[in-house]
Amino acid sequence: MCIGYTNIITGAANDHFLISSLATIPVQKNMMPKYKFAVIAVDVIIFTIKNEELQVLLIKMKKKPYKDCWAAPGGLIGLRENCEQAAKRQLSQKAGVGNVYLEQLYTFSEINRDPFGRVVSVAYFALLPPSGLNLKTTAEYADVGWHPVNQLPKMAYDHKKIINAAAKRLKAKLGYTNIVCNLLPESFTLTDLQRTYEIILGRKLDKRNFRKKILSLKLIRKLKQQRKGVANRPAELYKFARRKPQIVEIL
Numbered sequence: 001m002c003i004g005y006t007n008i009i010t011g012a013a014n015d016h017f018l019i020s021s022l023a024t025i026p027v028q029k030n031m032m033p034k035y036k037f038a039v040i041a042v043d044v045i046i047f048t049i050k051n052e053e054l055q056v057l058l059i060k061m062k063k064k065p066y067k068d069c070w071a072a073p074g075g076l077i078g079l080r081e082n083c084e085q086a087a088k089r090q091l092s093q094k095a096g097v098g099n100v101y102l103e104q105l106y107t108f109s110e111i112n113r114d115p116f117g118r119v120v121s122v123a124y125f126a127l128l129p130p131s132g133l134n135l136k137t138t139a140e141y142a143d144v145g146w147h148p149v150n151q152l153p154k155m156a157y158d159h160k161k162i163i164n165a166a167a168k169r170l171k172a173k174l175g176y177t178n179i180v181c182n183l184l185p186e187s188f189t190l191t192d193l194q195r196t197y198e199i200i201l202g203r204k205l206d207k208r209n210f211r212k213k214i215l216s217l218k219l220i221r222k223l224k225q226q227r228k229g230v231a232n233r234p235a236e237l238y239k240f241a242r243r244k245p246q247i248v249e250i251l
Contacts, residue, residue: 071159088102104124175249
């Protein structure tokens, strides 16, 4: 791709404390940047467990140069909102998602990350249980849907990098927090819980040791209910004793 350059001066011309040095910002040749100065956006990586895989919610782009590519929901931060408020708004408007676990991930500030101008992204990741989702998006996008993290479609911007960073963070936090509770429904079996860990970690766990450790931590409590109608004998159902985030050594 051919790259041109544009020089931008920021600040007030008569106050050396407010004048920045010339900023050399690469832009695509024959394309004027949409933003004259750096702006701040949020991008939200939304994970769930679906079809025995860790999947991410993506929206399909219409605008060039990313037509038919996929992206994480996101957009610019409004003048009267903070980063978290903007992330929640983007989730609601562009994916039809609300009332979910949301955590700030990292700030992505590579100069060439957005072809329309100098955009810094404050990335978040969100976690959803696997059912009860009514996905929707706006007319600005062609589609919305779940995609396996290990089989991503053609991605826009640097969103593949952001997704990989979010998956890495999630995997790490399984070992020392109760974050997994946000990926499971209100009631679940011990097998459901173990499989969720295994899917994210990408490895098998010893059934006996896993159950012994989980039960000893008193993170979950048994319900007076069973899951019936499966091939094996009815399975005991459990729920989390607390869903409030906490630090606890699990793995």
